[in-house]
Amino acid sequence: MSPTARPRRSGPAAPVRIVHLGLGSFFRAHQAWYTDRASDAAGWGIAAFTGRRPDAAVALSAQDGLYTLVTRGAEADEFAVVHSVSRAYPGTDHEAWLDHLGSPDVRVVTLTITEAGYLGDAVGGLDTADPRVAADIAALRADARAPVISAPARLVAGLLARRSRDAGPLTLVPCDNVARVGSVLAAVVRDLAAAVDAGLATWMDEQIRVATTMVDRITPRPAEADRLAVLAATGVDDRCPVVTEPFTQWVLAGEFPGGRPAWESAGAMFSDDVTPFEDRKLWLLNGAHSLLAYAGPARGHSTVAEAVADPVCRAWLGEWWDACEPYLALPAAEVAAYRAALLERFANPRIRHELSQIAADGSRKIPVRILPVLRRERERGRLPNAAVTALAAWVSHLREAGTPVTDVDASRLASLATAGRLADAVSRVLAALDPALADDAELVRAVRVRAAGVP
Ligand SMILES: NC(=O)c1ccc[n+]([C@@H]2O[C@H](COP(=O)([O-])OP(=O)(O)OC[C@H]3O[C@@H](n4cnc5c(N)ncnc54)[C@H](O)[C@@H]3O)[C@@H](O)[C@H]2O)c1
Ligand SMILES: O=P(O)(O)OC[C@@H](O)[C@@H](O)[C@H](O)[C@H](O)CO
Numbered sequence: 001m002s003p004t005a006r007p008r009r010s011g012p013a014a015p016v017r018i019v020h021l022g023l024g025s026f027f028r029a030h031q032a033w034y035t036d037r038a039s040d041a042a043g044w045g046i047a048a049f050t051g052r053r054p055d056a057a058v059a060l061s062a063q064d065g066l067y068t069l070v071t072r073g074a075e076a077d078e079f080a081v082v083h084s085v086s087r088a089y090p091g092t093d094h095e096a097w098l099d100h101l102g103s104p105d106v107r108v109v110t111l112t113i114t115e116a117g118y119l120g121d122a123v124g125g126l127d128t129a130d131p132r133v134a135a136d137i138a139a140l141r142a143d144a145r146a147p148v149i150s151a152p153a154r155l156v157a158g159l160l161a162r163r164s165r166d167a168g169p170l171t172l173v174p175c176d177n178v179a180r181v182g183s184v185l186a187a188v189v190r191d192l193a194a195a196v197d198a199g200l201a202t203w204m205d206e207q208i209r210v211a212t213t214m215v216d217r218i219t220p221r222p223a224e225a226d227r228l229a230v231l232a233a234t235g236v237d238d239r240c241p242v243v244t245e246p247f248t249q250w251v252l253a254g255e256f257p258g259g260r261p262a263w264e265s266a267g268a269m270f271s272d273d274v275t276p277f278e279d280r281k282l283w284l285l286n287g288a289h290s291l292l293a294y295a296g297p298a299r300g301h302s303t304v305a306e307a308v309a310d311p312v313c314r315a316w317l318g319e320w321w322d323a324c325e326p327y328l329a330l331p332a333a334e335v336a337a338y339r340a341a342l343l344e345r346f347a348n349p350r351i352r353h354e355l356s357q358i359a360a361d362g363s364r365k366i367p368v369r370i371l372p373v374l375r376r377e378r379e380r381g382r383l384p385n386a387a388v389t390a391l392a393a394w395v396s397h398l399r400e401a402g403t404p405v406t407d408v409d410a411s412r413l414a415s416l417a418t419a420g421r422l423a424d425a426v427s428r429v430l431a432a433l434d435p436a437l438a439d440d441a442e443l444v445r446a447v448r449v450r451a452a453g454v455p
Contacts, residue, residue: 004237007066013086014045018261019100019158021151022112023048023056023088029219029244031110031175033069036084037266044261045086047100051113051151054090059240061088068230068241074348079234094147094157101158104167107258109158111174111185113151115364116408118176118184126152126191133192140196152188156196159189163203169257171209177286179278179368182212182254211254214277216285218345219244220353247345251277276329279372283324284335285342287369288317291386293358294393298401304353308346317343320386324373360406362394363413366433374443383446392450395422395429423448 018035020027027048035044048065050057060067065085071078089096100106111117121127128134136153139146144160155172162170174185189210193200222242230241250268264270271277289304295316296307307313321339328335374387398405398417407413409432416428426448431438438444 004231004235007063007068007081007236007238009064009066009083013065014042014084015105016045016047016086016100016103017105017259018044018046018108018110019097019106020046020048020110020112021051021091021154022114022117023050023060023085024112025222025242025244026215026217026219027110027112027175028067028082028085028240028242029069030215030217030248030250031112031173032082032084033248034250034263034266034268035261036082038261038263039265040262041084044084046084046110047087047089047096047106048085049089049093049097050091051117052091054092056240057088057090060085063238063240066238068234068236068238070226070230070241070243071246072243072348072350073246074344074350077229077233077350079230091154092147094145094154097154097158098145098161101170102161102165102167104165106167107170108256108260109155109170109172111151111172112176113174114361115176115178115368116361117151118174118178118181118188119150119152120184120188124184124187126188126195128191128195137192137195144197152192155189156192156200159193159200159204159208160197162207163200169207169209171211171254171256171258171260173211173213173252173254175213175215177215177282177365177368179282179372180212180275181278182210182274186210209255209257211252211256212274212278213253214249214251214274214281216249216281217244217247218351218353220351221357223352243351245345245348245351247341249277249281280328280330280335280338282369283328283373284321284338286365287324287373287390288320288342288346289358290362290365290369291316291320291390291393293355294362294397295389296355298393298396302355304346304355304358305349305351307355308343314343316386316389319384320390323377323382323384323386327373327376356404356406359397361408362397363407363409363433366390366394371434371437374437378440378443383442388443388446388450391430392426392447392453395426395447395451398429399425422451426451 069082119127132150136148136150174181226243230238251274253274292307301307377384417425427438
């Protein structure tokens, strides 16, 4: 290999038996890495599809699906080439999507489509009022092979192709930071299937299983400096490296009648109940992330590591974790160890995790990360200070006090947050999250007072 060669395979790629939707950084640091490390990796290649832009598929295809995973500890980097992505496709290649989903070789579909990609409604079903969903349903009713955009519709299109080829059982494995993600995915796919084809649900009951998961590995958006670091250390000009932290965890529950990689041989854990791990992770890690993402910029911080170096932010984290702890169904010693490890993970000075990346889509993240604990505390008559801080900082963020607002619901939230007095904005924004929050006078008052103190 010449000093600046792109990564290239020296042998054949593993046969495609997994399809992934959402070819982003996290998938490459997590599910693709576990598959690469599994003892039977040679039998389980992945066909990975981007969700929106084609860039990652184009760049990865130019290097045979190979990329460098940089595991960035507080002291040093480790570099490893991941081989499990056998094919990479732009999401627009719908024929390839249908072909793979319709193939009897494929047994598993993994997903990282972001919280917003599930398109759920407030009561746990599919948001059929969303124009993208309505358009996809109409398209699939007219033609089962019509190109569709939303993730639930893509899955249903793939399942229709699979049924038409009698291709056998398949397990869907959602890997996003969504509470009870397996149930959420099962519901939106079931609702979309029912809207398209009355007989599909019965076939799905027999052939399709939906696993649920807790996924954990802090993986910031890669930067140009990361490409240069790989080049300097390995001599390879990798155009799509991913940087991640040493810590990683994957807890899964579900049935795999068509088989799966031996992910446990790479460290994944199979459990009957993912819930305790999921609550611990979504509340302690992701809740803390969102708290810092909205409240940290007002104290001059741009990254998680900068924020946790600030004693005021660390005190908020302590308050938040104290509020969460009574509701976690795990031994106290385990929670204490997780908290201590989190502080170290957040403080890793060599991981540049931008608060602005974490701040995106707060309307979908706060209900999962902050509200479950806030509601439990309110039922007991308590008002957790850190949750008030997070909500007040989010309102201020929406009023453009911090990082730029990126949210699937940005235009509605911006009008709710910016029109008129701050006090009214607080009520409107809380009502948009959950009307019951806006009816809680003590909470509203506290958030107003805190928001008024945020620049
Ligand atoms: N980055 C992390 O540290 C991390 C850790 C745990 C879980 N996750 C989960 O993974 C998700 C993706 O994170 P990432 O770091 O890979 O982000 P990323 O921006 O690198 O990649 C996101 C991928 O999802 C696709 N996507 C976005 N919206 C979609 C939609 N509506 N439908 C289908 N595909 C869509 C994008 O096209 C892209 O391929 C997160 O939203 C989170 O739920 C991330
Ligand atoms: O990826 P998101 O946008 O859901 O959330 C941002 C971070 O909170 C998240 O990526 C964490 O780093 C991750 O969940 C750690 O496992």
